[in-house]
Amino acid sequence: MARVVGGLTTSHIPAIGNAVPREKELVNDPYWKPFFAAYPPARAWLQKAKPDVAIVIYNDHGLNFFLDKMPTFAIGAAAEYRNADEGWGIPTTPPFQGDQELSWHIIESLVHDEFDVTTCQEMLVDHGFTVPMSLFWPGNSYGGVKTIPVCINTVQHPLPSPLRCFKLGQAIGRAVESYPKDLKVVVLGTGGMSHQLDGERAGFINKKFDLLCLDKLVNEPEVLTRYSIHELVREAGAQGAEFILWLAMRGALSGKVTKVHSSYHVAVSNTATGLLVLDNAA
Amino acid sequence: MTLVTHHDLPIPGTYMFDGHAAMKGYALNKMCFSFNKAENREEFLKDEDAYCTKFGLNDEQRKAIKERNVLAMIHAGGCIYYLAKFAGIFHLTVQDVGAQQTGMTVEEFKKKLKAQGE
Ligand SMILES: [Fe+2]
Numbered sequence: 001m002a003r004v005v006g007g008l009t010t011s012h013i014p015a016i017g018n019a020v021p022r023e024k025e026l027v028n029d030p031y032w033k034p035f036f037a038a039y040p041p042a043r044a045w046l047q048k049a050k051p052d053v054a055i056v057i058y059n060d061h062g063l064n065f066f067l068d069k070m071p072t073f074a075i076g077a078a079a080e081y082r083n084a085d086e087g088w089g090i091p092t093t094p095p096f097q098g099d100q101e102l103s104w105h106i107i108e109s110l111v112h113d114e115f116d117v118t119t120c121q122e123m124l125v126d127h128g129f130t131v132p133m134s135l136f137w138p139g140n141s142y143g144g145v146k147t148i149p150v151c152i153n154t155v156q157h158p159l160p161s162p163l164r165c166f167k168l169g170q171a172i173g174r175a176v177e178s179y180p181k182d183l184k185v186v187v188l189g190t191g192g193m194s195h196q197l198d199g200e201r202a203g204f205i206n207k208k209f210d211l212l213c214l215d216k217l218v219n220e221p222e223v224l225t226r227y228s229i230h231e232l233v234r235e236a237g238a239q240g241a242e243f244i245l246w247l248a249m250r251g252a253l254s255g256k257v258t259k260v261h262s263s264y265h266v267a268v269s270n271t272a273t274g275l276l277v278l279d280n281a282a
Numbered sequence: 283m284t285l286v287t288h289h290d291l292p293i294p295g296t297y298m299f300d301g302h303a304a305m306k307g308y309a310l311n312k313m314c315f316s317f318n319k320a321e322n323r324e325e326f327l328k329d330e331d332a333y334c335t336k337f338g339l340n341d342e343q344r345k346a347i348k349e350r351n352v353l354a355m356i357h358a359g360g361c362i363y364y365l366a367k368f369a370g371i372f373h374l375t376v377q378d379v380g381a382q383q384t385g386m387t388v389e390e391f392k393k394k395l396k397a398q399g400e
Contacts, residue, residue: 015375062363066315067304087317088370155363157300198362200353201295202380203391205398230290238296238362266399270376 002179009189011273012131017090038263051186058128059154071118076149077103099146109175163225165244169251189249191242195271253280307359313337314364
């Protein structure tokens with residue numbers, strides 16, 4: 001049977017997309033050092049865990065979806081996912097391999113579980129997907145893992161609630177664990193932590209709240225599912241609401257969850273960056 | 283038409299991009315969404331007015347675009363995710379955009395970001 005072996009979360013700031021190809025020189029740069037220094041333990045854990053598939057829970061920032069049709073939850077069912085020009089010049093990444101059979105198994109299971117997702121046989125993936133993949137698997141081959149993008153709307157309110165996203169994650173976890181093939185799966189939740197790009201409150205960061213989230217997400221995620229989107233925007237900033245993607249990741253881990261590694265740094269670009277690696281033992 | 287969207291107290295300096303804004307800003311956001319493609323960015327730079335007309339922007343939106351005024355774009359229904367693509371045409375980062383909206387210099391804005399980590 002397939003198994004969720006762990007979950008990882010990381011910020012996905014576009015500026016990182018520019019920095020990743022230059023990591024070797026930037027690792028000693030005073031601005032980037034505290035950021036890149038956080039990633040080797042996550043990569044080491046992945047090398048040991050050797051996952052076959054990464055389910056990447058992210059948000060599209062206006063590359064694949066527009067306001068003409070804006071799904072709350074969308075899932076990829078393609079053999080390959082491509083990145084493309086997002087308009088402000090981060091280098092595009094090589095394509096990502098999909099796993100169509102597992103995608104359709106998850107779709108069947110989710111809809112059966114009353115999560116009526118939008119299915120996508122064509123799907124461009126933006127920095128919300130590509131930056132974490134490039135950070136966790138440097139060198140553009142992504143460790144040979146296959147990917148399944150799961151996109152949650154954070155562009156247009158109403159956004160799905162933290163609790164709903166956590167439950168979606170639980171349903172994804174159940175779907176994976178009922179897949180008959182022996183596959184090791186990791187679930188990524190991307191984005192965050194606190195940040196706000198728009199309005200007079202731009203530049204808002206809330207370290208206290210971020211550290212609370214990093215702590216509670218490990219073993220008391222229920223505490224965090226009680227926030228409303230409005231409260232999340234207040235505490236984490238307008239775009240800090242991306243934390244719902246982390247909660248969805250956490251929902252997919254149903255075993256004995258232990259923290260392997262975490263890191264927090266203020267700031268890269270306008271954003272407080274956070275990293276969390278969780279092991280999900282049977 | 284009345285949409286009941288938010289039940290909580292407003293958050294100062296924060297604009298929820300909701301159904302109201304999505305209706306109001308549709309043309310502006312659609313234009314900015316088109317800036318994903320390099321040929322569209324070039325077409326805009328060649329003749330801004332014609333490009334705004336092509337997407338049917340209203341006067342408020344045209345004025346905000348002309349003045350490169352991000353807060354005015356937001357008041358005209360703009361969503362920051364799409365507006366960022368407009369800013370990208372001029373190689374403005376989110377820190378430049380943040381500084382403009384808060385009335386700070388970019389250096390001051392960066393300092394403010396960093397200070398919140400201490
Ligand atoms: Fe984001």
